[in-house]
Amino acid sequence: MKVVIIGAGFGGLNAAKQLAKNKDIEIVIIDRRNYHLFQPFLYQVATAGLSPADISVPIRAFFRGRKNVEVLLGEVSEVDDKNKLIKLTSGKSLGFDKLIIAGGAKNRIFIPEWAPHVFGLKTIQDALSLRKNILMSFELAEIETDPQRKQALTTFAIIGAGPTGVELAGAIAELARFTLSEDFRNIDPSDTRVIIIEAGTRVLSSFDPSLSKKAKIALEKLGVTVWTDTKVTKISEGKVELGQDIISANTIIWAAGVESIELAKDLESTIGAQLKRGNRLLVNEKLQLINHQDIYALGDIAYFENEELPGIAPVAIQQGKYLGKSLLRLKKEKEVRPFEYRDKGQMATIGRSKAIAQVGKLKFYGNFAWYLWVFIHIYFLIGFRNRVSVFLQWLWSYLTYKRGARIIN
Amino acid sequence: MKVVIIGAGFGGLNAAKQLAKNKDIEIVIIDRRNYHLFQPFLYQVATAGLSPADISVPIRAFFRGRKNVEVLLGEVSEVDDKNKLIKLTSGKSLGFDKLIIAGGAKNRIFIPEWAPHVFGLKTIQDALSLRKNILMSFELAEIETDPQRKQALTTFAIIGAGPTGVELAGAIAELARFTLSEDFRNIDPSDTRVIIIEAGTRVLSSFDPSLSKKAKIALEKLGVTVWTDTKVTKISEGKVELGQDIISANTIIWAAGVESIELAKDLESTIGAQLKRGNRLLVNEKLQLINHQDIYALGDIAYFENEELPGIAPVAIQQGKYLGKSLLRLKKEKEVRPFEYRDKGQMATIGRSKAIAQVGKLKFYGNFAWYLWVFIHIYFLIGFRNRVSVFLQWLWSYLTYKRGARIIN
Numbered sequence: 001m002k003v004v005i006i007g008a009g010f011g012g013l014n015a016a017k018q019l020a021k022n023k024d025i026e027i028v029i030i031d032r033r034n035y036h037l038f039q040p041f042l043y044q045v046a047t048a049g050l051s052p053a054d055i056s057v058p059i060r061a062f063f064r065g066r067k068n069v070e071v072l073l074g075e076v077s078e079v080d081d082k083n084k085l086i087k088l089t090s091g092k093s094l095g096f097d098k099l100i101i102a103g104g105a106k107n108r109i110f111i112p113e114w115a116p117h118v119f120g121l122k123t124i125q126d127a128l129s130l131r132k133n134i135l136m137s138f139e140l141a142e143i144e145t146d147p148q149r150k151q152a153l154t155t156f157a158i159i160g161a162g163p164t165g166v167e168l169a170g171a172i173a174e175l176a177r178f179t180l181s182e183d184f185r186n187i188d189p190s191d192t193r194v195i196i197i198e199a200g201t202r203v204l205s206s207f208d209p210s211l212s213k214k215a216k217i218a219l220e221k222l223g224v225t226v227w228t229d230t231k232v233t234k235i236s237e238g239k240v241e242l243g244q245d246i247i248s249a250n251t252i253i254w255a256a257g258v259e260s261i262e263l264a265k266d267l268e269s270t271i272g273a274q275l276k277r278g279n280r281l282l283v284n285e286k287l288q289l290i291n292h293q294d295i296y297a298l299g300d301i302a303y304f305e306n307e308e309l310p311g312i313a314p315v316a317i318q319q320g321k322y323l324g325k326s327l328l329r330l331k332k333e334k335e336v337r338p339f340e341y342r343d344k345g346q347m348a349t350i351g352r353s354k355a356i357a358q359v360g361k362l363k364f365y366g367n368f369a370w371y372l373w374v375f376i377h378i379y380f381l382i383g384f385r386n387r388v389s390v391f392l393q394w395l396w397s398y399l400t401y402k403r404g405a406r407i408i409n
Numbered sequence: 410m411k412v413v414i415i416g417a418g419f420g421g422l423n424a425a426k427q428l429a430k431n432k433d434i435e436i437v438i439i440d441r442r443n444y445h446l447f448q449p450f451l452y453q454v455a456t457a458g459l460s461p462a463d464i465s466v467p468i469r470a471f472f473r474g475r476k477n478v479e480v481l482l483g484e485v486s487e488v489d490d491k492n493k494l495i496k497l498t499s500g501k502s503l504g505f506d507k508l509i510i511a512g513g514a515k516n517r518i519f520i521p522e523w524a525p526h527v528f529g530l531k532t533i534q535d536a537l538s539l540r541k542n543i544l545m546s547f548e549l550a551e552i553e554t555d556p557q558r559k560q561a562l563t564t565f566a567i568i569g570a571g572p573t574g575v576e577l578a579g580a581i582a583e584l585a586r587f588t589l590s591e592d593f594r595n596i597d598p599s600d601t602r603v604i605i606i607e608a609g610t611r612v613l614s615s616f617d618p619s620l621s622k623k624a625k626i627a628l629e630k631l632g633v634t635v636w637t638d639t640k641v642t643k644i645s646e647g648k649v650e651l652g653q654d655i656i657s658a659n660t661i662i663w664a665a666g667v668e669s670i671e672l673a674k675d676l677e678s679t680i681g682a683q684l685k686r687g688n689r690l691l692v693n694e695k696l697q698l699i700n701h702q703d704i705y706a707l708g709d710i711a712y713f714e715n716e717e718l719p720g721i722a723p724v725a726i727q728q729g730k731y732l733g734k735s736l737l738r739l740k741k742e743k744e745v746r747p748f749e750y751r752d753k754g755q756m757a758t759i760g761r762s763k764a765i766a767q768v769g770k771l772k773f774y775g776n777f778a779w780y781l782w783v784f785i786h787i788y789f790l791i792g793f794r795n796r797v798s799v800f801l802q803w804l805w806s807y808l809t810y811k812r813g814a815r816i817i818n
Contacts, residue, residue: 033816035815035816035817053815058816060592070594143481143499184469409533
């Protein structure tokens with residue numbers, strides 16, 4: 001059996017790890033990048049707390065010595081369902097018995113004209129661009145004499161109050177208030193404006209309303225302005241319009257939703273795959289594309305028919321493991337059960353010592369939740385080096401309020 | 410007294426630290442980058458052992474709370490000696506009582522046409538471009554079917570056998586032989602060619618000939634080919650010509666010498682500064698430009714009239730400290746003594762466990778010299794976080810042969 005996996009995110013990687021156990025299965029894992037990325041910590045790179053290599057592990061490193069796994073740097077241009085073949089943009093083609101599509105999501109910016117004026121946060125490149133812009137904003141503010149321009153330079157508008165938006169807001173506010181406070185001579189850190197703009201009624205709306213309220217209070221204590229029930233009507237260079245209000249901000253961050261990568265749409269037109277909300281590929285209870293039993297999809301690119309699952313790492317991890325095990329069973333001609341998502345709870349952090357967490361009916365808030373958050377995230381940060389290195393940098397950062405990766409490059 | 414310092418390398422930074430002790434001295438330190446760079450470890454970034462932030466510290470972080478020090482991100486466009494004014498490319502001007510020029514050096518590529526085809530190693534950008542090229546070469550070789558192209562992809566030509574060239578060669582050879590050996594399916598790591606090309610008669614020519622010989626043997630044991638007495642006659646895209654020989658190499662690295670940054674030449678034409686070998690500014694025994702008693706130069710941009718000093722960190726550090734102290738004495742109207750360089754020895758490393766060191770008449774070689782090298786370099790790596798983080802990554806890398814920063818971005 002030859003299994004081709006597109007994408008080495010949480011889903012694809014976990015599927016490959018399961019499959020690699022059976023030496024008779026030939027696995028090819030294709031990714032546009034040579035590394036697996038721990039996306040939940042991207043905001044730490046964007047705010048100069050960690051370096052890209054701290055949250056990335058070379059895909060090859062997971063499969064050292066596993067002769068039945070081949071890692072290929074490349075991009076898929078076409079899936080040929082009839083001949084069971086995929087083609088790469090490099091011209092190379094690969095046959096498969098089973099294909100797993102785990103390509104993930106990208107930012108979904110409603111109005112294409114807004115895209116050039118906002119920073120996203122889905123890739124290392126996104127995070128480095130954002131880091132550069134944040135740090136440069138302070139550098140430019142330091143030498144700016146015009147008070148209006150100075151204010152715009154130290155204004156950070158974040159669109160979307162999901163976990164990414166809230167985590168970024170907290171980290172930027174702390175960067176301005178504590179880390180940089182003694183470093184500049186001509187900026188009053190308390191003049192820095194960090195504004196979260198949310199169209200919905202509350203922050204972190206996937207949590208219980210009582211936790212949303214606590215998160216909002218924690219954000220405000222850090223000096224973050226939270227505007228809920230507020231719709232963005234236009235974004236242009238350095239400006240966000242909210243109906244009649246206009247905010248001048250040198251840094252505008254888009255954290256208001258994602259959609260599938262282009263591949264999903266391509267599959268709609270080429271092999272008749274069905275798309276759902278956010279251009280996601282509809283899959284059945286065994287994660288098979290409808291009417292394509294040898295093609296599977298999981299994680300952010302998939303839309304599970306039984307229930308709408310959130311676009312978070314645990315879903316992709318569970319689906320990846322499930323699918324790996326399913327194909328192992330299939331190989332042994334054993335029965336395959338449907339996928340069931342086990343909700344182990346969710347959590348989000350607000351700055352360096354507050355978090356909220358919700359596990360079933362249990363709700364946590366404050367320092368304890370933050371320690372829980374740190375522990376769980378570092379535990380799941382794959383790869384030994386990263387765990388130790390990231391932990392020490394967290395500790396250092398926690399004790400000193402410094403951020404080590406504050407370099408503009 | 411207002412002192413303006415151009416450049417926050419080893420020289421400028423150490424001068425500023427001394428001067429900052431006297432609160433009546435106003436210090437402005439200008440740099441094109443927001444960070445101080447530990448240049449001796451650049452080759453580690455280029456070969457995926459460390460991340461940029463591991464060898465960089467924000468300049469502002471050195472002067473937290475030092476109200477008499479201002480850090481400015483900018484580039485100098487003009488020095489006006491008569492009016493004691495410098496101008497920045499941003500249009501801003503700054504007055505000074507004393508000016509310290511510590512802008513450092515850049516790669517000196519003899520023939521301008523060669524420049525687009527080689528990688529230098531003076532900046533973080535250089536190191537990241539080189540890292541990307543090295544890692545991509547292996548990725549491309551993995552999918553290349555033409556044996557000739559495959560060979561070119563896994564050929565690394567390094568021009569110049571000084572410390573940078575030797576350190577890079579050792580690190581690349583180890584990367585190919587040990588780190589990546591189990592990661593690829595279609596590359597035989599022992600097919601990787603790492604070739605050092607040196608016009609002189611031996612490697613590391615600033616050391617005793619007996620140590621050069623030992624270094625050459627250590628390189629050869631790692632699989633590095635060393636060609637001394639070999640002149641490069643032409644470089645084009647992916648090709649190095651050595652008289653009648655032609656080597657096809659996807660990665661060509663220039664490690665054959667540096668010269669002053671452009672500023673030195675500008676000063677020759679604008680204020681009549683005298684230049685010496687490598688476009689360096691001639692300074693007297695007190696590090697003053699000849700005929701310009703309020704303008705000082707030090708480190709790689711300066712040529713000390715008493716003796717030609719090597720372009721290494723200890724020279725810049727000693728000159729920076731000396732000049733800081735000199736100006737403190739001047740401020741107190743005390744006598745200033747001439748600069749004297751104290752040669753504390755030199756060292757270079759070859760791969761992960763061999764080094765050579767020379768201190769006066771003492772010569773060290775092998776494992777002991779390597780431990781000495783690690784200890785001294787990590788000790789001098791400025792900034793607490795970096796020291797701990799770098800040390801742990803070294804240790805991890807040493808124990809496992811893995812390299813943590815192997816990400817292509």
